[in-house]
Amino acid sequence: MTQGTSAQATIGDSEFDRDTAVTLREPGVYDTELSAGWTIINAVNGGYLLAVIGRALGQALPHPDPFTVSAHYLTASQPGPAVIRTETVRSGRTLSTGQASLFQYDEEGREVERIRVLASYGDLDALPDDVRTSAALPAIPPVDQCFGPQDAPAPIKGSTAITDRLWLKLDPATLGWALGAPSGKGEMRSWFGLADGRDADPLSLLLAVDALPPTAFELGIQGWVPTVELTVHVRCRPAPGPLRIAISTRNLAGGFLEEDAEVWDSADRLVAQSRQLARTPLGR
Amino acid sequence: MTQGTSAQATIGDSEFDRDTAVTLREPGVYDTELSAGWTIINAVNGGYLLAVIGRALGQALPHPDPFTVSAHYLTASQPGPAVIRTETVRSGRTLSTGQASLFQYDEEGREVERIRVLASYGDLDALPDDVRTSAALPAIPPVDQCFGPQDAPAPIKGSTAITDRLWLKLDPATLGWALGAPSGKGEMRSWFGLADGRDADPLSLLLAVDALPPTAFELGIQGWVPTVELTVHVRCRPAPGPLRIAISTRNLAGGFLEEDAEVWDSADRLVAQSRQLARTPLGR
Numbered sequence: 159m160t161q162g163t164s165a166q167a168t169i170g171d172s173e174f175d176r177d178t179a180v181t182l183r184e185p186g187v188y189d190t191e192l193s194a195g196w197t198i199i200n201a202v203n204g205g206y207l208l209a210v211i212g213r214a215l216g217q218a219l220p221h222p223d224p225f226t227v228s229a230h231y232l233t234a235s236q237p238g239p240a241v242i243r244t245e246t247v248r249s250g251r252t253l254s255t256g257q258a259s260l261f262q263y264d265e266e267g268r269e270v271e272r273i274r275v276l277a278s279y280g281d282l283d284a285l286p287d288d289v290r291t292s293a294a295l296p297a298i299p300p301v302d303q304c305f306g307p308q309d310a311p312a313p314i315k316g317s318t319a320i321t322d323r324l325w326l327k328l329d330p331a332t333l334g335w336a337l338g339a340p341s342g343k344g345e346m347r348s349w350f351g352l353a354d355g356r357d358a359d360p361l362s363l364l365l366a367v368d369a370l371p372p373t374a375f376e377l378g379i380q381g382w383v384p385t386v387e388l389t390v391h392v393r394c395r396p397a398p399g400p401l402r403i404a405i406s407t408r409n410l411a412g413g414f415l416e417e418d419a420e421v422w423d424s425a426d427r428l429v430a431q432s433r434q435l436a437r438t439p440l441g442r
Numbered sequence: 443m444t445q446g447t448s449a450q451a452t453i454g455d456s457e458f459d460r461d462t463a464v465t466l467r468e469p470g471v472y473d474t475e476l477s478a479g480w481t482i483i484n485a486v487n488g489g490y491l492l493a494v495i496g497r498a499l500g501q502a503l504p505h506p507d508p509f510t511v512s513a514h515y516l517t518a519s520q521p522g523p524a525v526i527r528t529e530t531v532r533s534g535r536t537l538s539t540g541q542a543s544l545f546q547y548d549e550e551g552r553e554v555e556r557i558r559v560l561a562s563y564g565d566l567d568a569l570p571d572d573v574r575t576s577a578a579l580p581a582i583p584p585v586d587q588c589f590g591p592q593d594a595p596a597p598i599k600g601s602t603a604i605t606d607r608l609w610l611k612l613d614p615a616t617l618g619w620a621l622g623a624p625s626g627k628g629e630m631r632s633w634f635g636l637a638d639g640r641d642a643d644p645l646s647l648l649l650a651v652d653a654l655p656p657t658a659f660e661l662g663i664q665g666w667v668p669t670v671e672l673t674v675h676v677r678c679r680p681a682p683g684p685l686r687i688a689i690s691t692r693n694l695a696g697g698f699l700e701e702d703a704e705v706w707d708s709a710d711r712l713v714a715q716s717r718q719l720a721r722t723p724l725g726r
Contacts, residue, residue, distance in 0.1 A: 225670070225698070225719065226514075226670060226671040226719045228514070228560060228671065228673055230510075230531075230539050230560045230561075232532045247514075247516065247555065247558055248516045248517070253670065255514050271532070274539070274541070274560055276559075276560050277514075278514055278671060285695075286697050288694075288695065288697065289694070290661060290695070291693045291694060292628060292693075293693045343576065386537065386562055387510040387512065387560075387675075389673045391698075391700060391717075393695055393696060393698065394696060407576075408576050409575045409576075409577045409677060409712045409715070410572075410573070410574040411569075411573040411678065411712070412569030412573075412678060413570050414509070414677065416675060416715055428695070431700055433673065433717050435562075
């Protein structure tokens with residue numbers, strides 16, 4: 159994997175790990191600091207937020223790995239301090255279910271809820287090896303035929319702090335929007351990694367599913383596409399090396415659209431699936 | 443629509459409405475009686491349960507229609523009394539978000555939580571008419587070339603009470619399992635209605651996404667496929683007349699599978715999308 163760094167970061171010692179760290183305040187309650195490094199324009203990325211909450215739930219629940227995480231986004235998060243309050247809903251033998259809310263503070267210091275999450279956790283390493291899949295690897299050209307924000311002559315519209323922390327190489331077939339000629343197809347495909355070379359783990363998959371430019375760009379829609387709800391299934395612990403992500407939108411209607419993401423690892427396994435419901439920008 | 447009844451039931455006056463009715467006990471708390479009429483073998487259907495909870499949330503929240511509903515299934519529900527406790531998490535101008543839990547009672551009368559739900563509600567009739575969809579109608583043959591449980595010489599394995607309340611006409615291309623010759627493809631397609639002729643509404647769409655035989659049957663897997671998590675997006679108020687439902691599984695691995703459902707109405711509009719994570723039966 160060539161992500162342009164010489165000293166490669168590792169799982170547990172990387173920008174992503176530091177910026178998603180949580181500190182136990184009291185049983186089930188975790189303090190954190192949302193980093194300005196994972197913002198798009200001024201919005202904190204929804205996948206990054208999910209990874210922060212996912213880390214807190216992994217510490218609070220008896221099982222370590224997110225299997226299915228459903229998040230409803232309530233109000234826009236800002237960089238700065240936040241608190242995550244978790245509840246263990248059910249502890250089973252192979253799965254446990256938890257709930258978490260992320261709060262920030264208003265001018266009077268009162269808690270304002272940003273996101274509420276339900277999640278079921280398990281142990282990915284305890285799963286059997288059976289695979290009976292009909293899913294096919296996304297058709298993404300080799301890395302050297304793909305393009306990232308760093309390859310653009312000028313900053314790509316909509317790119318901001320988060321692009322410095324990601325290694326993205328987008329399929330040129332889904333880059334029409336960046337050249338003013340969106341394809342009209344609701345598709346986005348990319349190679350994906352963290353810029354400091356840290357390999358993927360289940361928590362960074364929660365980031366990955368929401369880290370590409372929105373499919374709406376390829377539908378000719380500009381502006382912010384705020385997530386209403388995002389559900390991620392983590393199906394397998396990702397192998398070291400780059401990920402491939404394919405996002406598609408089939409139905410834009412009534413001011414809303416769905417975005418489905420598939421994440422594949424370097425061993426050609428489908429490691430995560432997600433779907434979100436998002437709003438189209440007003441007036442478009 | 444020919445569903446074999448002469449006196450057609452209507453929205454508000456039907457088996458489905460009576461069996462999903464909830465009674466206000468105190469603000470935000472609703473009593474209900476889970477009907478034995480919506481069971482598969484001895485399990486209460488997960489989509490029926492979601493419709494009951496969805497009705498309670500529609501009464502508790504300031505907006506009437508489910509837009510996105512995420513349910514985590516905790517313990518198996520039984521026919522009989524239940525209580526639904528709701529919380530209004532956020533009330534916005536166009537969307538409100540709520541939480542609900544359905545409880546039943548153990549032998550000592552203590553509440554046992556069955557399902558926990560996060561949901562965002564809105565007003566389907568207030569949405570703009572824009573549609574920019576690439577989704578295609580499922581290829582299901584005409585009704586008279588499809589088959590339902592009533593067409594089988596003997597009761598189809600796995601069919602039980604719920605089949606008397608549904609009008610299902612399955613695409614023969616996805617019926618191999620019923621003849622002992624599953625196709626190996628994770629697909630199930632059917633015409634869908636309620637047996638008493640009641641038309642679809644947003645609440646019955648919550649039932650519809652989980653009412654077909656599981657795709658696992660066509661993958662050669664028998665037995666119960668319990669849902670861990672199910673998220674439904676309702677995208678449009680369905681027109682009167684029969685629905686068409688297509689379910690697909692792309693990835694069966696590690697003892698879990700996803701089931702994606704699309705529901706189309708008689709006006710050829712994609713009215714609901716869902717995805718669930720389910721467990722494959724043990725030992726298969």
